[in-house]
Amino acid sequence: MSEPVLLALRGASFAYEDGPAVLSGLDFEAREGRALALLGRNGSGKTTLMRLLSGGLRPREGQLAVEGSPVTYDRKGLTRLRTTVQLVVQDPDDQLFAASVSQDVSFGPLNLGLPDAEVRARVDEALAALDITALADRPTHLLSYGQRKRTAIAGAVAMRPRVLILDEPTAGLDPDGQERLLGTLGALRDGGTTVMMATHDVDLALRWADDAALLTPAGVRAGPAPTMLARTDLLGEAGLRLPWGVAASQLLRSHGLLEDSAPGPRTAEQLAAHVAAPTAAGSATTDGRRP
């Protein structure tokens, strides 16, 4: 995890009007080009944290910084932040409002005052990335839920953010839709975008994320996903359980069916490979990926 820190919250505290503190003294970092899963129990503050990171909320104490420069909350500072960080909210109906898919996706780039040709290029690129080019002229009110989700994400992608933050993007999608979306987000990450998602799905987080951040009552605990998602103590604090592959490996180990050195599997295929060839598994990298 040696990539430079792109976005950082330091000592951040936040409470909604007349409410108790949701987050206090919180430190959080997002590094360049990483896939990051944010996990925590219901009401722990994941959405609040993501809104702080994208400038929709302002910390009462502490500071948000992009590449070490503190964010200012005037119009200019927020516009600059929105060209760096884009948040896709959980419910696409809170984000979509234009009549057609392409109109909706073009809204952000048009708002930046970009030339028409640049706006068109960004919209085409975002529609292609989300595999919804065929829906460009479709009225948004006629889209299915999964199509609305992809349209909302395309709107954020069209801003070409360096950090794309998504609040439970796979919730409500069928398994095929989830896989396609994870593939799309993986491709964005491979292209250098930092992609962060809040999820309750530990199995998905282990399979997809480079890093995992667990929101616990003591603050954020972050590190490589395979390490963090094998920490029963931290998972318990965050109201989560072990990913099934990690739990299965622990059981197999306790029955002497798996070498202690075999790394925690990220997928069913990796677990099968470790069981079938424990010696070869021992030569895999420590994050469970084949070298």
Ligand SMILES: Nc1ncnc2c1ncn2[C@@H]1O[C@H](COP(=O)(O)OP(=O)(O)OP(=O)(O)O)[C@@H](O)[C@H]1O
């Ligand atoms: N607009 C608001 N006004 C007042 N309180 C709020 C508001 N939004 C959230 N809260 C409160 O802040 C706390 C954190 O909520 P938040 O939505 O950030 O949690 P979360 O981890 O995203 O939850 P979930 O997993 O259920 O989506 C909760 O106690 C919630 O009731």
